[in-house]
Amino acid sequence: MSSVDLPADELTAEAERVLRICTACMYCDGLCPVFPAIDNTHQFKLSDLNYLANLCHNCKGCWYACQYTPPHPFAVNLPATLAAVRQRSYRDYLWPRWLGRAFRSPAVGIAATVGFVVLATLAIVLMCTPPAALFGADDREGAFYRVVPWSIMAGAAGASLLWAMACIALATVRFWRDIAPDVPKRAMLRAVAPALRDIVTLRHLGGGGPGCNDVGERTSQQRRWAHHVMVAGFAGTVLSTATAAIYHHALGVAAPYPLTSLPVLLGLVGGVAMLAGIGGLLGLEFRADKEPSDPREVRLNVAFLVLLALVTLSGVAVLALRGTAAMGLLLTGHLGLVFGFFLVLPFSKAVHAPFRAAALLRAAAEKAAARPRGKPDRG
Ligand code: SF4
Ligand code: SF4
Known part of the structure; x- marks a missing residue:
């Protein structure tokens, strides 16, 4: 067993x-x-x-x-x-507690929730959007919002993201209250910088130097670099959304934007980097030695990566094909995937990030408490 x-x-x-x-x-x-x-x-x-x-x-x-x-x-x-x-x-x-049950079969829970949200989004758009806006080729300013009005797009995305952030933040607070070290406040403050360094550099995916045993006995830095590329790509897509918001609200220009505009360039470069990182991580999951793994964790990882890939691919497809008659349905599918992605975040692999950060902060705090004052942390 x-x-x-x-x-x-x-x-x-x-x-x-x-x-x-x-x-x-x-x-x-x-x-x-x-x-x-x-x-x-x-x-x-x-x-x-x-x-x-x-x-x-x-x-x-x-x-x-x-x-x-x-x-x-x-x-x-x-x-x-x-x-x-x-x-x-x-x-x-996890809070609410009943949601924690989703971790028993996370892939099924994620697929069922996202599938339902995509179909519901499609059904609502089919009922409410005039066929000319949904199926016609339109790349004029404001074309996206003739398919789904901006207020509905931003409201649904904001509400689902808020839900995810609230659940994950509460789960992290509950975890931290349980594991918080009994060290002086000063040690905790001294721990922040080394903990941040370990989180940002993924130092411990280095396995003490030579890297992870990604697929077998040979060590490599593949997992670490694939993770970095994926996160950098994700940062690019977040910046793309932020610059698009500035264009919309500060400059008064509605999407879609030209191919050479900052939101589109950041979105494309970020999306391609994300796909490269996700591809690398998925490849390692499939090639890895299964014996030192937990099958449920592998399924959780794969479900999250596949969903992230679908969200990214659909976003890149909207950017690439926005002047064609496919834009309406592609945008609807992408939005459904984004809303579904936010809703499932609390019972997805996303939880590992704040939990690991909290664990690294405790490790750094205990190390700082044991270190004489004034002596820097050399890792
Ligand atoms: S305990 Fe975990 S991080 Fe440490 S060497 Fe083993 S697998 Fe790697
Ligand atoms: S028991 Fe095995 S895994 Fe644990 S410290 Fe010894 S060699 Fe490493």
């Missing part, structure tokens, strides 16, 4: 068992911050397990380094065990 199949109590007991073996062994110290965090620890509370599970970046280095993996009787599989605990932590801290 894999760790993910274990009932809650047995999963907790299995995580404690494996971590106690690691504490006694500590061969992997130096691979990642999980090992310094468990040094000399022999009792693990549930909050400690949740903290360690989110501190783990799933680089799988400790699986390939470990001499106690199956068929050894100790049967240590730290990456899969922590991944299973991590999945459970997303579910347990």
Whole structure:
């Protein structure tokens, strides 16, 4: 039975068992911050397990380094065990609580919700938009808003995004209250800069230097770079939306904008970078050694990446084909995907970002508390 199949109590007991073996062994110290965090620890509370599970970046280095993996009787599989605990932590801290159930079959929940939202958006647009605006070729100023009025587009996107941000923020606050370290305020302040450095650089996807065991025994930096490219692309698309808002509200010019305009260039470059990063991450998911993985986490990752790819592809298609008769339906499909994407964010892989950031902040705070004042953190 894999760790993910274990009932809650047995999963907790299995995580404690494996971590106690690691504490006694500590061969992997130096691979990642999980090992310094468990040094000399022999009792693990549930909050400690949740903290360690989110501190783990799933680089799988400790699986390939470990001499106690199956068929050894100790049967240590730290990456899969922590991944299973991590999945459970997303579910347990999520608010509203009933939403956490979606983590049991996240791919099904995501596909069903997004599918419903896309179909509902399409049905509403078909009922409310004049056929000439929906099916005609129109690239004049304001063409998008003749398909879906700006107030409805912005209102639906804003409401679904607000819902997602509120759920994820509350889940993160609940997680942080459980794992917050007992350190002086000064140590917490000194921890902010090193924690931010680790978050932004994805330092721990470096597996202590040589990189992750992305697909097997050989280490590489592929996952780290694919993640960076995807996030940079995402930042480009956010900037594209922000500049489009400035064009609309400050300059009084409605979309669609010329190909050489800032919103379109940022959107295209960002979209292509996102697709490149998503492609790289999906490729690694499919090629990866499955034994040190949690199958539910793999499904969660794949569902999120596929959805992100669909949102990006549909956005790029709207930009590329906006002067054609396909624009109306493409825009409707893209908006449905965006609204659906925002609605499913609370039970998607998106939760890993603030949870891991919180875990890195605790790790940095404990390190800062143990470091003499004035001595800088050298990583
Ligand atoms: S993963 Fe294996 S080798 Fe590494 S510290 Fe744990 S028991 Fe030791
Ligand atoms: S998988 Fe990587 S990050 Fe996770 S505990 Fe093992 S070495 Fe650390």
